[in-house]
Amino acid sequence: MKVSIATCSYNRPEMLRMAIESLRAQTDPGWEHLIYDDGSTNTKVGDVLAWAAEDPRVRVWRGQNNRDRPAVVWNFLLDQACGRYLATLDDDNEKLPTFVEAMSKELDNDPDLGLVTCGFLVREEGQPDWEHHHNLRTTPEVVADVSTCEGGALLYRREAFEKVGHFSEVIRTNEDWEWVRRAVKVLKFKNLPECHTVYRQHDSNRQLRAEALGHSVDVAFIRGMR
Secondary structure (H helix, E strand, C coil): CCEEEEEEECCCHHHHHHHHHHHHHCCCCCCEEEEEEECCCCHHHHHHHHHCCCCCEEEEEEEECCCCCCHHHHHHHHHHCCEEEECCCCCCCECCCCHHHHHHHHHHHHCCCEEEEEEEEEEEECCCEEEEEECCCCCCHHCCCCCCCCCCHHHEEHHHCCCCCCCCCCCCCCHHHHHHHHCCCCEEEEEEEEEEEEECCCHHHHHHHHCCCCCCHHHHHHHHCC
């Protein structure tokens, strides 16, 4: 298996289905999808998971309680992964059809490369699409918060993930940013300007609830990292 993609899901069946369909549309079929439902109460989620599991490349786990700590789920799923390369996909986002093919090609071609990033489209409810490039240009820029980070725009080598370590379970937000700040200090990485993934802005987006989840405390913790 080439690429393992992990998804944490909670009570968003329609969006989850779109996320799954975005993987089924990949130009490179060498992927597996690991889905963890974190205690959804919407019964339609079960129908989507049953449909998804008809594909042998999909594995599903169901939890009992929503912890609102995706890092815990990411770490669990990535520990179960079979792929050489690893990625995450929020249940309300999508991979563009070229994600697996274009991103994995970079890692295939350069064995010293540990992390690949790419541009991403932001789709805001009621607004036209706009393009935002994911720019991990240099390590100092990342550490100084000049660069943006969207977890779904990352693909990393399994050995690189093991070297950097798991996502931090201490914080409740920005776990992808915190991991990247550690990763760029020890990994060779490359940024692709092309967009290969989609980030959705909507009423139930975690980013809009960030302050309630402890965003300010988490940011202070991350910026205090050495």
